[in-house]
Amino acid sequence: MDAHEARLWTTIDGKIECQLCHHYCKIREGRKGLCQVRRNVDGVLYSLSYGKLIAAHVDPIEKKPLFHFLPGSQSYSIAAPGCNFRCAWCQNWDISQLTARNDPERLALTAPEQVVKAAVQSGCKSISYTYTEPTIFYEFARDVSALAREAGLRNVWVSNGYMTGQMLDENLPLMDAINVDIKAFDDAVYRKYAGAHLQPILDNCVTLKKAGVWLEVTTLLIKGVNDDEAQVSGLAEFIADKLGQDTPWHISRYYPQPQFQEIAATPPETILKAVKVGKEAGLQYVYSGNLGRNEDTHCPVCGELLVDRRSLWLTGNRVEKGVCPKCGTKIAGVWE
Template identity: 50%
Template sequence: MHEAMFWEKLDDDRVRCGLCRHACIIPPGRRGICGVRENQGGKLFSLVYGRLIAENVDPIEKKPLFHYLPGSRSYSIATVGCNFRCCHCQNAEISQWLHSKREIPGRHVAPEEVVRQALAAGCRSISYTYTEPTIFYEYAYDTAVLAHEKGLGNVFVSNGYTSTAALEKIAPVLDAVNVDLKGFTETFYREVIGATLAGVLATLRDYRRLGTWLEVTTLVIPGRNDGDEELAAIARFIADELGPQVPWHVTAFYPTYKMLDSPPTPVTTLVRARGIGLDAGLKHVYVGNIHDATGENTYCPKCGELLIERRGFRLGRLRLEKGACPVCRTPLAGVWE
């Protein structure tokens, strides 16, 4: 048991959680939407502090982060739980665990041990991923502070629903984030995700304001969020409000969890989405979850020179010189050192 951060006491021993944008009001003995923060006698506790359900060494490209230390490895960790209810969740067996079971699984690993293992594995960063890192924020924060002291980077792979106060606290030790912008209508977020689009957009604006390196991913689902108008709206939002240098990853959906009746995303749809993003003024749009001969590579936004070659999560040629194009000397946005 670990007392939670970001909560306030209400009447009748209720508490209001301020960690994410759901702002759950939780009566005594109950848990918030995430299933892992519980009101015990008028105090809010995290039930997953140090309870790892997954730990792996991953290529940073798997997050996906294409403009953050390319070719490096990231020590990736997660606990159970999530504050979303995505019908197409690829990790539902751990993110939605607590909706069918009450107990909290996981191996206890202290923050110091996570940092030690990351260093021993030759990783350059720690990624808080697989499930939503916001719901194990206290554990992630303590680990991130220690990692930062040891020269390791810290990465969130997030659904983008963290509160402003929580983001502002962790921002000094958070180096990069990939946020899922899952669609661009409130109807989609309400029916498929169990959240609000407005909350995600507010979080994205916060990340941009705080200066954390940001990349955005949209899983393109046939018949759900693959229309030209919606894809163009996402691209315009990124270009206009986050910046045209922010990479956008458009990735393929495969039937899973509660969306087994939806077909996989055709390659042609992702190629079309990439074109829409480039037409909207984005400098870097990437195709993911499938192989595309050009859609995975990074090109100079000025002269078009191939700068970073990729195939899946494997890195090919890397031709940056001090973070810039070797031909025209245009700086490439990202974190390269």
């Protein structure tokens, strides 16, 4: 077995309890957790996906999406197979769910040093742990993160936010930015589609914000799943009240995925209405994603155009030392 001893677990009544995500799987001898990449072998928990990369690309940071974190920079983006959720509409289903093709045992082993070297050589300013759920390949992400910091790179997470407090406590010092995908504002929706609960995700967002990790939120709006008024306004108010009015919120349009054709593409007017609800809740930066429109940033005080983007590409940035050049308002984000 090509595996790496896992962090964050304990033994209870002869079973291993994995303490990496809020599923807190109780794993018997020889069995795996829900994510399928952590196994109990002779009473020790192992990560089966350590260093087993299924994707490694150079992306614009805007693709994460992060619009207020080193805009226009490139981020070396990696993923290992596996996820702790099974969202039917997943856009990365082919790599997030284990198949014979992406079985970690069949993938070559990459060392943390190789990732950092490739990131530096490609001129990236950060490394992103993304595409699948980085919580599930935490041990590798953590080892890469420590080396990345030494090399002057930042660490970016793109996550469903379902990690435990223990994992966050351990990893917060190594995290610079995160985009958390809040999929719905209704626990029943989380239970039905992800087999998970909403509250730990909301609590983690508050923890991340308080710890000073730069946070942006994404919601993929899907007709009949999470687009009702109560959910959209409830989530907008949560972000404004608990995370701050200057927290960017990306509301993305859903398109049917090959494995999930039952629901049609979200009408553009649903997205635009949700953007309006977000702004009415006091949010200063609400972006519509997947609509084929420019997603520009304006000064929340004087309205000056600050950052303009064509699709995911930055085409202009007038923010000077973190402030609006016209009225001097501080613009939330990490600009240099």
